[in-house]
Amino acid sequence: MEKQYTIPIGPVHVGLKEPITAWLDLEGEKIVGATVRPGAIHRGIEFMARERNPIQVIYLAERICGICSFSHITAFVRAVEDAAGIPVPPRGQYIRALTLELERLHSHMLWAGVACYSIGFDSAFNLGMVLREKVMDVLEVLSGNRVNYGVGTIGGVRWDITPKVAAAVREMVKYYRAEFYPFYEIVTEDPIAHARMRHVGTLSYEDALRYGAVGPTARASGVRCDLRHSSPYEAYADFDVTPIVPQDYYGKAYGDVFDRFLVRVHEVYQSLDIVDKIMDGLPEGDIVWEKNATKVLLALKKAEGTGWSAIEAPRGDDSHVVHLAAGDENVTWWKVRAPTYANAVSWPVMFRENELADAPLIINSIDPCISCMERILTTDVGRGDQRLLTRKELLKMSREKTRRLMGK
Amino acid sequence: MTFPTGAIRNVETARSLEDVAARMRSVFGEEVVTAVHERKGGVRDEVQYYDLWIAVEKGRLLETVDLLAEFDFPQFHVISGNDDGDFITLYYHFTIFQAAGRGKRLGVIAAIQVGKDDLTVDSLFSRLPAVEYSEREIREMFGVDFIGLPNKALIFLPEDWDEDIKPWRRDETGPADKDVRELS
Structure with missing residues (x-):
């Protein structure tokens, strides 16, 4: 047997802009074992909530994640609504679902871009980031913000879909139907992307179940699970969302990084269809159960109960559990x-029997929480000039890179 | 024992809430079901799925999971909980029927009470390795020991944490005022 070495990947990372450590046991270049040690960024948010009322905690929950901020507040407010028995008007439910899908769109595009970056396909990464700008613009039209939108509240939402927002959403769907395919094509048809992602970081169907994998990670392993389908909530109650699994599209689920890429890319198209359904079926009426926050807090202070909400965030099941005690104005x-x-x-x-060089990609394959790069600006330090690259130029550069590497 | 007795697969046909609740009652007694939450949604405000809340003795936790596995391979979500005075209440959140068709998922929440005179619970790790992070978190936050959990190292707390302080406890083992720094 070769001598074993243990090396740390992280907490400051080659693959991820967030701190987590993976201790990898290596025989030569082969990973034979791994121990993951989180804990470098635990902020004690659950402890902090004990001294805040449910409306204040919404804004704490929104800051758990810079990408799926709305997923976290939706899970939180749904748990509060479950504990206190508060209804949400249909229009509020639809706006929640719309925002959840917009968030899924930008999260999946970010991840797909970052996966390309992890394998050194930087032009495709930048192309993904350029495409992502469109949905960020729509979120800005809806809420005035790009990251923490402040859309959700207990019993509904805070911002309505105006004709201006509706027009921006429709235009975005049209844009992505036309422009997203080239990105999918350049990555899936790139032999190097294929070589780097196929049969890498494999998670079998059985292990996905035993280890409790969720979302696109589980679906890439062939698990037909999607909370929007298995337990419809909000507007998803009015139309079906079929879980996207590789075996339905490509005949077989390998459960590798490439399948995780394919599942997310197909979910981008699925989200566009969902956005259309939401806009077509958008009911009229109130957007929130009670506008007056003081009245909401009074009702919540009287409420007694434990509530649970599990929703399908971009990366999978996001579960929040809340207990409210009668007489306690804070989240107990x-x-x-x-x-x-x-x-x-x-x-x-996933690490087992893989090469050390694939470790950053495997780490990235489940968690893309990297703060967003908005657009690419090339700077020539020598000449001191700057030029903004367009989407067409990036697409061309991506294709040229593939040809160059293939010697064509 | 082997867990589950059949293959590790999600069933494609769900059973009803009533079937699952009846089986629970036949094994654990009539009092086991503490609540059923109807989860509504959509324009017509109809029930879309259910959450079944149960309470079992802590010594029968493994049995509870085996019982769920009779219906479907259980999907584990998380352990939540609170310091309720003389005991810690832990809520184990599970899903069954996650792949059994639209609206068929059943959330099952099993509550146990762990007395402060004996802060131990059987680990579910041998059946569901998915519990690892949650059991380690509950161990460091509440001081509950999980029998059979292989890796009991700290998970979210830093290496130099004083392990006598249990962040989520509300008694003398919890953080004292001097341990909390107000940032604003």
């Missing part, structure tokens, strides 16, 4: 289980 206790908390348990299984 709160538990957050983000999708990565579930998916990271599978990392050691």
Whole structure:
């Protein structure tokens, strides 16, 4: 047997802009074992919530994640509504679902771009980031913000879909139907992308179940699970969302990084269809159960109960549990289980028998929480000039890179 | 024992809430079901799915999971909980029927009470390795020991954490005022 070495990947990272450590046991270049150690960024958010009322905690929950901020507040407010028995008007439900899908769109595009970056396909990464700008613009039209939109509240939402927002949403769907395919094509048809992602970081169907993988990670392993389908909530109650699994599109689920890429890319198209359905079926009426926050807080102070909400965030099941005690104006206790908390348990299984060089990609394959780069600006330090690259130029550069590497 | 007795697969046909609740009652007694939450949604405000809340003795936790596995391979979500005075209440959140068709998922929440005179619970790790992070988190936050959990290292707390302080406890083992720094 070769001598074994243990090396740390992280907490400051080659693959991820967030701190987590993976201790990898290596024989030569082969990973034979892995231990993951989170804990470099635990902020004690659940502890902080004990001294805040439910409306204040919304804004705490929104800051759990810079990408799926709305997923976290939706899970939180739904848990509060479950504990206190508060209804949400249909229009509020539809606006929640719309925002959730917009968030999924930008999260999946970010991840797909970052996956390209992890394998050194930087032009495709930048192309993904350029495409992502469109949905960020729509979120800005809806809420005035790009990251923490402040859309959700207990019993509904805070911003309505005006004709201006509706027009921006429709235009975005049209744009992506026309422009997203080239991105999918340049990556899936690039032999190097294929070589780097196929049969890498494999998670079998059985292990996905045993280790509790969620969302696109589980679906890429062939698990037909999607909370929007299995337990419809909000507007998803009015139309079906079929879970996207590789075996339905390509005949077989390998459960590798490439399948995780394919599932997310197909989910982009699925989200566009959902956005259309939401806009077509958008009911008239109130957007919130009670506009007056003081009245909401009074009702919540009287409420007694424990509520649980599990929703399908971009990375998978996001579970929040809330307890409200009668007479206590604060959130008595709160538990957050983000999708990565579930998916990271599978990392050691994905690492096994892989090459050390693939470790950053495997880490990235479940969690793309990297702060967004808005657009690419090339700077020539020598000449001191700057030039903004367009989407067409990036697409061309991506294709040229593939040809160059293939010697064509 | 082997868990589950059949293959590790999600069933494609769900059973009803009534079937699952009846099976629970036949094994654990009539009092086991503490609540059923109807989860509504959509324009017509109809029930879309259910959450079944149960309470079992802590010594029968493994049995509870085996019982769920009779219906479907259980999907584990998380353990939540609170310091309720003389005991810690832990809520184990599971899903069954996650791949059994639209609206068929059943959320099952099993509550146990762990007395402060004996802060131990059987680990579910041998059946569901998915519990690892949650059991380690509950261990460091509440001081509950999980029997059979292989890796009991700290998970979210830093290496130099004083392990006598249990962040989520509300008694003398919890954070004292001097341990909390107000940032604003």
